[in-house]
Amino acid sequence: MRVSTSDITGKKKGSGSNDIFEKCRNFTRPSDLQSAGLYMYFEVFGDREGCGAGEVRMGHRKVLMFGSNDYLDLITHPKVKEAAVQAVKKYGSGCSGSRLLNGTLDVHVKLEAELAAFVHKEAAITFGTGFQANYGALSALTEKGDVMICDHNLHASLVEGALRSSARTVRFRHNDMDHFERSLENCPPEEKIFIVSEGVFSMEGDIADLRGIMKLAKPYGARTYVDEAHGIGVLGATGAGAAEHLGVLDDVDIVMGTFSKSLASVGGFIAGERSVVDYLKHTARPFMFSASLPPASLAAAGQALQIMKKEPERRVHLLRIAQLLRDELRSREFNVLPGETAIVPVVIQDELDLCRLCKRLLEEGIYINPVLRPGATQNLLRISCTAAHTEKHVDRLVTTLVRVAEELGIER
Numbered sequence: 401m402r403v404s405t406s407d408i409t410g411k412k413k414g415s416g417s418n419d420i421f422e423k424c425r426n427f428t429r430p431s432d433l434q435s436a437g438l439y440m441y442f443e444v445f446g447d448r449e450g451c452g453a454g455e456v457r458m459g460h461r462k463v464l465m466f467g468s469n470d471y472l473d474l475i476t477h478p479k480v481k482e483a484a485v486q487a488v489k490k491y492g493s494g495c496s497g498s499r500l501l502n503g504t505l506d507v508h509v510k511l512e513a514e515l516a517a518f519v520h521k522e523a524a525i526t527f528g529t530g531f532q533a534n535y536g537a538l539s540a541l542t543e544k545g546d547v548m549i550c551d552h553n554l555h556a557s558l559v560e561g562a563l564r565s566s567a568r569t570v571r572f573r574h575n576d577m578d579h580f581e582r583s584l585e586n587c588p589p590e591e592k593i594f595i596v597s598e599g600v601f602s603m604e605g606d607i608a609d610l611r612g613i614m615k616l617a618k619p620y621g622a623r624t625y626v627d628e629a630h631g632i633g634v635l636g637a638t639g640a641g642a643a644e645h646l647g648v649l650d651d652v653d654i655v656m657g658t659f660s661k662s663l664a665s666v667g668g669f670i671a672g673e674r675s676v677v678d679y680l681k682h683t684a685r686p687f688m689f690s691a692s693l694p695p696a697s698l699a700a701a702g703q704a705l706q707i708m709k710k711e712p713e714r715r716v717h718l719l720r721i722a723q724l725l726r727d728e729l730r731s732r733e734f735n736v737l738p739g740e741t742a743i744v745p746v747v748i749q750d751e752l753d754l755c756r757l758c759k760r761l762l763e764e765g766i767y768i769n770p771v772l773r774p775g776a777t778q779n780l781l782r783i784s785c786t787a788a789h790t791e792k793h794v795d796r797l798v799t800t801l802v803r804v805a806e807e808l809g810i811e812r
């Protein structure tokens with residue numbers, strides 16, 4: 401005889417509060433937005449065949465993409481695609497195992513050496529994603545008796561790493577060096593200090609005061625960790641990120657990077673002193689207990705790194721376009737947050753206005769991500785520039801934005 405859920409629980413399936421799935425059925429925020437025609441997530445993109453620079457396909461339409469982190473426009477670069485194809489031909493589609501056991505290829509070792517040299521460190525270790533790199537490194541490197549002093553606006557992967565660690569965590573107000581200094585002063589002398597920041601903050605696009613951090617950290621013997629997910633490829637004389645841009649790259653103890661943005665692939669890395677990297681290889685759980693990066697991802701990232709080094713003009717063009725966009729939007733009285741990176745965030749106070757604006761822009765053939773609180777400290781139209789964008793694209797975006805914002809009665 402079959403026993404139904406109601407037999408076991410004494411209640412009808414799903415109707416009782418002791419059903420673990422009850423919360424899922426009551427979670428209506430996405431469906432509420434969908435019913436209002438304002439849901440902007442999980443949009444489906446198609447192939448890029450026949451798309452022009454800066455364009456992506458959505459259904460039968462070509463859409464101007466201002467929401468991608470492919471900062472150097474390398475995802476569809478023929479050499480990057482070819483490197484991935486050749487890697488699959490040579491090595492196959494995957495490694496089917498962890499680096500520790502059966503998943504280390506010569507291409508892992510080669511790319512790690514190149515990445516380490518690129519960010520001026522002794523050694524590097526690659527992870528399946530940037531998220532895993534942050535989560536794995538922070539949780540492995542700190543223990544009870546340590547303190548992690550973190551900027552308030554950290555990416556979820558860093559926050560999760562800090563939560564997983566048994567170290568004490570202190571958060572200082574975003575980029576506030578006075579508050580940072582007080583956080584340092586308040587640490588008992590026996591605590592070992594680890595300072596964690598992003599180089600470029602992912603949502604607001606501003607640059608961390610790494611000079612201030614380094615200067616204040618030194619007398620405490622504190623170690624420093626900088627996530628350069630949005631800095632690599634964008635900032636610095638060689639594209640090594642915000643720390644290079646501010647002249648403190650050699651002072652940073654650990655540089656973290658991801659392949660999912662300027663490096664046109666998927667994966668993440670941590671670079672630092674060799675003993676630290678070796679320690680992570682044997683203690684970072686997302687590294688030890690997860691399959692290694694597949695050959696195609698490594699080859700694509702490796703090729704993107706070569707192009708990044710050889711073609712600094714991509715970075716120069718990207719920053720010029722982003723600055724042009726900031727200037728044009730400000731001249732039309734949009735509230736653009738200060739910054740000098742590829743991320744151009746426009747404050748749109750009202751959440752519904754922001755969703756409406758993004759929907760209307762999409763109808764007009766322009767894709768931009770809305771970032772809603774608490775994803776950022778304010779509701780933001782997070783415009784993301786890439787090296788594929790031209791002055792014409794900027795002009796189209798600004799003209800359309802002005803018209804649509806007026807049409808919807810959105811305050812600037």
Ligand SMILES: Cc1ncc(COP(=O)(O)O)c(C=O)c1O
Binds near residue numbers: 557658
């Ligand atoms: C600052 C920052 N760190 C880490 C990550 C995670 O990188 P990945 O996409 O490689 O997991 C992201 C991605 O959005 C990010 O913005």
